[in-house]
Amino acid sequence: MDTVELPVIVVGSGGHAKVLISTMQLRHRSILGFVDLNPVAPSLLGIECLGDDAAVSLHASGDVQLVNGVGSAKSTVTRRDVYDRFTLRGYCFATVIHPSAIVAHQVDMADGVQMMAGVIVQPGCRLGANIVLNTGCRIDHDCVIGDHAHVSPGVTLSGNVHIGTGAHVGTGASIIQGVRVGAGCVIGAGAAVIRDVPPGTVVAGVPAMPINQRATERQ
Secondary structure (H helix, E strand, O other): OOOOOOOEEEEOOOHHHHHHHHHHHHOOOOEEEEEOOOOOOOOEOOEOEEEOHHHHHHOOOOOOEEEEOOOOOOOOHHHHHHHHHHHOOOOOEOOEEOOOOEEOOOOEEOOOOEEOOOOEEOOOOEEOOOOEEOOOOEEOOOOEEOOOOEEOOOOEEOOOOEEOOOOEEOOOOEEOOOOEEOOOOEEOOOOEEOOOEOOOEEEEOOOOEEEEEOOOOOO
């Protein structure tokens, strides 16, 4: 987690960015503004657009942190591209945790983790870089969530579940204890996952079954 809270710039201006700005305002975090592909995008919750992505370069990497405001609907590729592009330029991504989230002391977090309202994370979990734990999801003991993964609102992960790099777990899905979900998988909304899911697979239903195959994301 972050030890120094530098001012932040949010990358993106959609609904996910709006929720993150609201969360940081609750935390009284200093927000310089946001950047967007539309350099004259309207303000968000009183926070002004600084211009397009080039505006980030007006601030030295040691003077600000970034917040990845790009959401992910079914695919986490765009979020990952934003993270990779700016980290290669030396920028760091801030961890954002809603005040109502409950996080055990024995949780290991990489940079850029985002936890929305009502999230619960139990002891022994390892959370990768640039992940989203969305509203009200529950992560039980000893789960491992890989870099760039998105765990959607209302998801339940039982103990010792492994979520691979860049996977997307859909709204309200449940995954039983010990299951491994491979890199680049998509778990459909409301699915009940009771067995391992190979990398790049799309599953849905109760119990969850493969409905498609996707190319495995770059590890």
